Each structure stands twice: as C-alpha cells, then as structure tokens.
Amino acid sequence: MYTIVYLTIKSHASAHSLQEDLHNLELWGKIMVNGIYPDKCEVLRIHRKKKPVIFPYTLRATTLITTENAIYIGFTIRSDLNWSSHMNTITNKTKII
Numbered sequence: 001m002y003t004i005v006y007l008t009i010k011s012h013a014s015a016h017s018l019q020e021d022l023h024n025l026e027l028w029g030k031i032m033v034n035g036i037y038p039d040k041c042e043v044l045r046i047h048r049k050k051k052p053v054i055f056p057y058t059l060r061a062t063t064l065i066t067t068e069n070a071i072y073i074g075f076t077i078r079s080d081l082n083w084s085s086h087m088n089t090i091t092n093k094t095k096i097i
Contacts, residue, residue, distance in 0.1 A: 002072060002073065003025070004072065005018070005021055005022060005025060006018075007021065009045075009052070009053045009055070010053070011053065012053060012055065014053075015053050015055035015057075016055075018055075018057065019055065019057055019058070022057055022058070022059050025059070026059055026060055036059060036060065038058075038059040038060050038062035038064060039062070041059055041064050041065075042064060042065055042066070042067045042070055043057050043064045043065065043066045043067070044066075044067055044068075044069075044070040044077065044079055045066065045079055046077075046079055046080075046081060047079070048080075067079075069085050076089050
C-alpha cells in the first residue's frame with residue numbers, strides 16, 4: 001500500500017506543519033497492524049527554486065532519505081518533473097519481437 005503525504009512548502013512554518021502531519025501518521029500507524037516503516041519512506045522535493053526550503057523530515061525518530069526519483073503506481077516521478085526517467089523505464093521493458 002502506498003501513502004503520499006504532501007504539502008506546498010513556502011516557509012519553515014509549512015515544513016514544520018508537514019512534519020506534524022508525519023507525526024500524526026506515525027501515531028495512526030501504531031494503531032494499525034502493519035505500522036509505518038521509515039526505511040521504506042522517501043522525501044521527494046518537487047520544486048524549481050534555486051534555494052528550496054530544506055527540512056530534515058523524520059518518522060519514528062528516523063530521518064527520511066531524500067530522493068530525486070520516486071515510483072508511484074507505476075510512474076517514475078522526478079523532482080524536476082522531467083519524464084525521461086519514466087520513459088526510459090517503459091522503453092527498457094518493451095520487448096522487440
């Protein structure tokens with residue numbers, strides 16, 4: 001099961017708000033049978049800013065890793081929203097008969 005938590009980050013205050021959402025997700029995960037596993041979580045920052053707000057998001061006292069690419073429901077999403085990684089993945093799966 002995939003879960004996406006996102007928020008438009010315009011300041012450190014909004015970054016703290018997203019961290020609070022992650023904390024609430026963590027609390028919810030303690031109730032659920034499977035829980036939430038930080039080692040399977042990633043942070044993907046989608047932006048065009050030269051100096052984006054960088055915040056060390058944590059889940060269960062673990063700092064989440066930041067990635068440039070994330071796969072969601074079969075699509076490869078890049079931080080710059082370039083589709084080349086996704087297209088390369090699709091074309092590499094294509095078999096020539």
